Amino acid sequence: xxxxxxxxxxxxxxxxxxxxxxxxxxxxxxxxxxxxxxxxxxxxxxxxxxxxxxxxxxxxxxxxxxxxxxxxxxxxxxxxxxxxxxxxxxxxxxxxxxxxxxxxxxxxxxxxxxxxxxxxxxxxxxxxxxxxxxxxxxxxxxxxxxxxxxxxxxxxxxxxxxxxxxxxxxxxxxxxxxxxxxxxxxxxxxxxxxxxxxxxxxxxxxxxxxxxxxxxxxxxxxxxxxxxxxxxxxxxxxxxxxxxxxxxxxxxxxxxxxxxxxxxxxx
Numbered sequence: 626x627x628x629x630x631x632x633x634x635x636x637x638x639x640x641x642x643x644x645x646x647x648x649x650x651x652x653x654x655x656x657x658x659x660x661x662x663x664x665x666x667x668x669x670x671x672x673x674x675x676x677x678x679x680x681x682x683x684x685x686x687x688x689x690x691x692x693x694x695x696x697x698x699x700x701x702x703x704x705x706x707x708x709x710x711x712x713x714x715x716x717x718x719x720x721x722x723x724x725x726x727x728x729x730x731x732x733x734x735x736x737x738x739x740x741x742x743x744x745x746x747x748x749x750x751x752x753x754x755x756x757x758x759x760x761x762x763x764x765x766x767x768x769x770x771x772x773x774x775x776x777x778x779x780x781x782x783x784x785x786x787x788x789x790x791x792x793x794x795x796x797x798x799x800x801x802x803x804x805x806x807x808x809x810x811x812x813x814x815x816x817x818x819x820x821x822x823x824x825x826x827x828x829x830x831x832x833x834x835x836x837x838x839x840x841x842x843x844x845x846x847x848x849x850x851x852x853x854x855x856x857x858x859x860x861x862x863x864x865x866x867x868x869x870x871x872x873x874x875x876x877x878x879x880x881x882x883x884x885x886x887x888x889x890x891x892x
Contacts, residue, residue, distance in 0.1 A: 653693045653697055653700060653701065653741060653744070653891075697891055698710060698711040698712035698889065698891075699711075699712075701733070701734070701737040702733060704737065705733050705734075705736045705737040705740065706729075706730070706732075706733030706734075706736075706737075707733075709729075709730060709733070711730055711733055711734050711737070711889070712888065712889050713882075713886045713887060713888045713889060714726075714727040714730050714731060714854060714886060714887050715727065715883050715885060715886045716850055716885045716886060716887070717760070717885065718756050718757055718759070718760030718763075718885050719757055719759070719760020719761045719762070719763055719764045719846070719885075720760065720764060720885075721846060721849035721850045721852075721853050722853070723853060723854070723857055728857075731854065731857050731858060731861075731862060732862070734746075734858070734862070734889070735858050735861070735862025735863065735864055736862075738858070738862070738864045738868065738869075739862070739863060739864060742868075744868070744891055744892075745868045745869075745870065745891065745892050746858070746864070746868060746869050746870065746889055746890075746891060747870045747871075747872050747889065747890040747891070747892060748851045748854050748855055748869065748870065748871055748872065748887055748888070748889060749851060749872045749873070749874065749875055749887065749888040749889075749890070750846075750847040750848050750849070750850040750851030750852070750854075750871075750874045750875070750887050751847050751850070751874065751875045751876070751877075751879070751884055751885070751886050751887065751888060752843045752844070752846045752847035752850070752874070752875075752876050752884065752885060753876075753877070753878050753879065753883075753884025753885055754840070754843050754876055754877070754878065755878050755884075756884065756885065757843055757846055757884070757885055758838045758843060759833060759838075760885070761838040761842055761843070761846060762832070762833050762836045762838050763833070765836050765838075766801070766804060766829065766832050766833070766836070767792070768787065769804035769807065769808065770792050770797070770800035770801055770803075770804045771787050771790040771792060771800075772787060772804070773800045773803040773804055773807070774790050774792060774796065774800055775787060775790055778790070797825075798825050801825055801828060801829060802825065802828065804832070805828040805829075805831070805832060806820070808832055808835070808836065810831075810835035810836070811835075812831070813831075840876070843876050844874055844876050847874035847875065847876055848874050850885075850886070850887045851871050851872075851874065851887050852871065854887045855869050855871060872890075875888075
């Protein structure tokens with residue numbers, strides 16, 4: 626189906642008029658040249674006396690408009706991606722870095738926004754206090770271990786940043802012990818007042834219990850998730866910054882999906 630320069634006339638008061646937000650639907654379907662060009666499966670029997678090509682096309686168009694309004698990101702996913710749902714991207718617990726799965730979604734979303742220049746995207750960063758709090762603590766432990774390894778690398782003249790450092794499985798015990806000793810919280814002592822020797826698992830447990838992760842930290846994590854998505858879309862996706870907006874973060878447990886994510890809405 627190809628429609629060029631599709632526009633609406635003046636609004637009329639009629640009980641038969643649609644209540645759908647058709648302008649959003651048109652923005653989703655119309656490309657930057659003002660064209661609607663879609664491959665739509667249409668089936669029917671020419672032997673049926675009630676069969677009407679025109680009526681069938683109208684029905685298909687109405688159904689397409691309904692899908693555009695009720696599931697806009699599913700429609701964009703089918704048009705510009707591999708059919709995936711594009712209404713959000715998920716993050717690892719406690720983190721705000723974009724992984725390969727999120728990158729794939731953002732590539733499809735950016736392509737859609739570039740091809741549909743009348744659309745504007747709103748981003749809501751989210752964090753789940755039930756799981757992201759511990760996630761933030763685990764990230765803090767990991768960074769503390771990397772900081773200890775960085776000390777060793779500097780001694781040998783290697784100039785790496787903290788984010789470039791990897792902790793090998795064989796190094797975990799060594800650097801966790803050192804990170805535990807450097808951590809600023811009361812630690813168990815033996816009878817003569819010296820720091821008690823503990824299994825590595827117990828050290829990690831004590832660090833998870835005592836390292837801070839405040840409500841403000843969790844909100845900041847949600848904000849960072851929205852900001853990194855916005856940055857990716859503008860810098861890598863080449864979406865104009867005036868079309869990508871940040872909404873207030875949400876910090877809450879969500880039974881309907883993973884709380885460590887960024888949600889999208891269109892306008």
